[in-house]
Amino acid sequence: MAGPTRRLTNPALFICDVQEKFRPAIYEFDKVVATTQKMLKASRILNIPVFATTQNRARLGETCSELGLDVPGGIATRVHADKSLFSMWTPDVRKGLSSLPTPVECVIVGIETHICVTQTTLDLLREGHKVYILADGVSSCNKEEIPIALARLRAEGAVVTTSESWMYECMGDAAIEEFRKIVGLVKETSQSTRESLQTLCKF
Structure with missing residues (x-):
C-alpha cells in the first residue's frame, strides 16, 4: 500500500527583494522578515527549492542577513539573483525553474506587494504556474497599496x-514524515x- 503523499507536489518558495536597505521604508518590514524566516525553515523541513532576488544590489544592498541565504549553515538557494526588472521572472529564475516539473506551485513573500510581488505573480501565472501569495509575508511602503494589490491578484x-x-x-496529510517538525515550527x-x-x- 502506498504511503501518504503531500497535497502540493511541486512547491517552490519565492523571496522577493527582502533587502536591509528597505527596512526603514516598508510598512511592518520586520513582520515580513519573520514570516520569511518561518517559510525558510519550512522549506528546509519539506525540501522545497528557494528562489530569491535582490533589486539593484549595488545600490540597495544584500538580502537581510538574518535570513541566512547562501551562507555556511544557512539556506542554500537554487537561485539568488540580482535584477533590474521589477518582476522576479528573470533569466536566472527562468533557468532555475525550468529544471522542475511543471506547473510549479509558487509561494511568494517579499516586497513591494503592488510592484515586484504583483509583476512576479502576473508573469508566473502567464507561464501556467500556480501562485500563492502570503498575506502575512508581503508589504509595501504605503500600507494602503497592499489590499488593492492583493485584490487585483486574486x-x-x-x-x-x-x-x-x-x-x-502543502503537507495535506498528518501521516507524512515531516508533519511533526512542521507542527514544531508552528508552535x-x-x-x-x-x-x-x-x-x-488587518485591512
Whole structure:
C-alpha cells in the first residue's frame, strides 16, 4: 500500500527583494522578515527549492542577513539573483525553474506587494504556474497599496493565503514524515505569526 503523499507536489518558495536597505521604508518590514524566516525553515523541513532576488544590489544592498541565504549553515538557494526588472521572472529564475516539473506551485513573500510581488505573480501565472501569495509575508511602503494589490491578484487567479494555511496545505496529510517538525515550527513561531497577522492582514 502506498504511503501518504503531500497535497502540493511541486512547491517552490519565492523571496522577493527582502533587502536591509528597505527596512526603514516598508510598512511592518520586520513582520515580513519573520514570516520569511518561518517559510525558510519550512522549506528546509519539506525540501522545497528557494528562489530569491535582490533589486539593484549595488545600490540597495544584500538580502537581510538574518535570513541566512547562501551562507555556511544557512539556506542554500537554487537561485539568488540580482535584477533590474521589477518582476522576479528573470533569466536566472527562468533557468532555475525550468529544471522542475511543471506547473510549479509558487509561494511568494517579499516586497513591494503592488510592484515586484504583483509583476512576479502576473508573469508566473502567464507561464501556467500556480501562485500563492502570503498575506502575512508581503508589504509595501504605503500600507494602503497592499489590499488593492492583493485584490487585483486574486482576480488574476492567484491564491491569497497565510503562511500557516499554506504549510498545512502543502503537507495535506498528518501521516507524512515531516508533519511533526512542521507542527514544531508552528508552535515555535506562534507569537510572531500572531503579530504578523494582526498587522499585515488587518485591512
